Amino acid sequence: AQSVSQHNHHVILSEAASLELGCNYSYGGTVNLFWYVQYPGQHLQLLLKYFSGDPLVKGIKGFEAEFIKSKFSFNLRKPSVQWSDTAEYFCAVNRVAAGNKLTFGGGTRVLVKP
């Protein structure tokens, strides 16, 4: 069965620090990849997505992610975080051969200290 792993459950960092959140998936076929963010009290919002092409994708709010096919990874990065980046971040994978459903990682709670 396809699985998606986010290795960090909680991350605490200070403003201006760099952030990298790991995401790995187990399926070897063609995939579409997503990062969603859930700010406190809000709904899941799309940060960025990868379908094809340049494996380095840029999203909203200064986030980017790199798809490394050989490592089955899609790590999320931001060079300098702000207090407003405090949120829970979810990696999600769509296995193209299996329809449109998303399989989510467990989420990473990020706390940015002012």
Next chain:
Amino acid sequence: EPEVTQTPSHQVTQMGQEVILRCVPISNHLYFYWYRQILGQKVEFLVSFYNNEISEKSEIFDDQFSVERPDGSNFTLKIRSTKLEDSAMYFCASSVGRQNGADTQYFGPGTRLTVL
């Protein structure tokens, strides 16, 4: 910017009762989804719906669950006889619907269901 909306935001029910969770997808979207997240666990896919029928469902989506698009705007999830383990946050999502899954799902704010 159009959003997916869900009602109610919280629902408390007694075990064995039926509940209906409601969603209004984004208006030009053709695919609709339900996911759930049990407290402390991953967001899990339940069902997808396209062209007035279920296109895909997970093993969680058993006979106690049903979905419906009763009119041109609402998309509902019914749980026929709730169990304690149905307590979760239920998310509705919608997408335009493109080939090969190159399709972005937009999520609603969720309905927190508590079964007592």
